[in-house]
Amino acid sequence: MSGEVQKGLEGVVVAESQLSYIDGDEGLLIYRGHDIETLAAEATYEEVLYLLWHGSLPTADELSEFTATMAEERTIDDSVLSTLADLAAADEEPMAALRTATSMLSAADPESDADPADGEATLRKGRRITAKIPTVLAAYQRLRDGDEPVDPREDLSHAGNFLYMLTGAEPDDVAEETLDMALTLHADHGLNASTFASMVVASTLADTYASVTAGVGALSGSLHGGANQDVMETLIEVEESAKDPVEWVTDALDNGRKIPGFGHRVYNVKDPRAVILEEKSRDLGDASGERKWYDHANRIEEYLIEEAGFREKGLAPNVDFYSGTVYYQLGLPVDMFTPIFAMSRVGGWVAHISEQVENNRIFRPRAKYTGEKEAEWVPIEER
Numbered sequence: 001m002s003g004e005v006q007k008g009l010e011g012v013v014v015a016e017s018q019l020s021y022i023d024g025d026e027g028l029l030i031y032r033g034h035d036i037e038t039l040a041a042e043a044t045y046e047e048v049l050y051l052l053w054h055g056s057l058p059t060a061d062e063l064s065e066f067t068a069t070m071a072e073e074r075t076i077d078d079s080v081l082s083t084l085a086d087l088a089a090a091d092e093e094p095m096a097a098l099r100t101a102t103s104m105l106s107a108a109d110p111e112s113d114a115d116p117a118d119g120e121a122t123l124r125k126g127r128r129i130t131a132k133i134p135t136v137l138a139a140y141q142r143l144r145d146g147d148e149p150v151d152p153r154e155d156l157s158h159a160g161n162f163l164y165m166l167t168g169a170e171p172d173d174v175a176e177e178t179l180d181m182a183l184t185l186h187a188d189h190g191l192n193a194s195t196f197a198s199m200v201v202a203s204t205l206a207d208t209y210a211s212v213t214a215g216v217g218a219l220s221g222s223l224h225g226g227a228n229q230d231v232m233e234t235l236i237e238v239e240e241s242a243k244d245p246v247e248w249v250t251d252a253l254d255n256g257r258k259i260p261g262f263g264h265r266v267y268n269v270k271d272p273r274a275v276i277l278e279e280k281s282r283d284l285g286d287a288s289g290e291r292k293w294y295d296h297a298n299r300i301e302e303y304l305i306e307e308a309g310f311r312e313k314g315l316a317p318n319v320d321f322y323s324g325t326v327y328y329q330l331g332l333p334v335d336m337f338t339p340i341f342a343m344s345r346v347g348g349w350v351a352h353i354s355e356q357v358e359n360n361r362i363f364r365p366r367a368k369y370t371g372e373k374e375a376e377w378v379p380i381e382e383r
């Protein structure tokens, strides 16, 4: 066995998977054979979940049964709502509130004693978690605002119902379709850090709720899902600085700052999801007459790629760079951006957890020990 350290596990292949394929040089993303551009344009998030979890696109009957089953599972227990109220009163971060609530949801699962190695039971538990996360998030946002949570409706889509529960009003088509597309784009992405975290937990044969909770925790960090919030905060900082975006970003780089929304372990070119979200951000800006956020982001991208050497370093916009401006233009609160990412990515976590337990071996890498091997024992009173 080679003792060479692969820091950050770069390039290490640890599993086989049929779920998503990424070509980081070509800027290609595929879920089970279907390219992301087609899925974003044609599929609903529910269809994508079915594809990821059950291996092929659903027929119309399969989709309507699947959608109805998930819609019936949207309600959350009063105990979860009451904990969310306590967390809102304590001004907890939304991702931390989601982490706590996801863990709590297991108490009401009707299959709590299912065999963790049963991939089908994992999918059913995962479906319940996926159905309930929007209810948790919308309730949390309303409680933070001092409003009563709104009960989920079964007749609305996953995206439409979330927006409805958030505002108390049915969303317009543009908002619903935009969010649905964003959910599709974020649903899966190979062994990213949060998916891998959830797989590591699942590989111990821990419960699905434990594995998904680990995914939420891993996604919250600023190097991963947390970057979409950071991008928007950066654009707001640019706006408030009274500096030109290029001047701002030059100063930021001179001060050793990383620019959120740029760089990726797998892509050396622009993330194909960022291409789609950029177009959506520009269209929303044009439609509302408020192109400022898109323009700031685009100016920063152009400068970093064309003039600051990012292209030569293989640094390009990732999915988080334009998702923030899209969500902002939909009027979503900035610190809900990463929870909305989780609301989508739970589909990928569940698919990978199920794939893992169906063909399981516990993850157990090693560290190269660089500490002392023969330290002298000194009694406590002599130290």
Ligand SMILES: CC(=O)SCCNC(=O)CCNC(=O)[C@H](O)C(C)(C)COP(=O)(O)OP(=O)(O)OC[C@H]1O[C@@H](n2cnc3c(N)ncnc32)[C@H](O)[C@@H]1OP(=O)(O)O
Binding pocket: 008, 192, 222, 223, 224, 225, 227, 257, 258, 259, 260, 261, 262, 263, 264, 265, 313, 315, 318, 319, 320
């Ligand atoms: C959904 C997602 O998770 S997408 C990623 C979201 N995260 C971000 O957008 C945060 C900003 N980006 C980053 O921190 C990184 O690019 C990551 C975490 C995405 C990838 O990390 P790694 O593959 O480990 O790359 P690493 O951080 O080692 O970067 C390689 C080089 O590029 C530089 N670099 C990477 N990203 C950036 C950036 N956003 N801005 C400026 N420089 C950068 C690094 O400083 C490093 O330079 P060096 O070799 O001179 O030290």
Ligand SMILES: O=C([O-])CC(=O)C(=O)O
Binding pocket: 186, 188, 189, 190, 191, 192, 193, 264, 265, 266, 318, 319
């Ligand atoms: O793949 C990664 O490392 C990060 C990412 O883009 C994602 O999780 O969507």
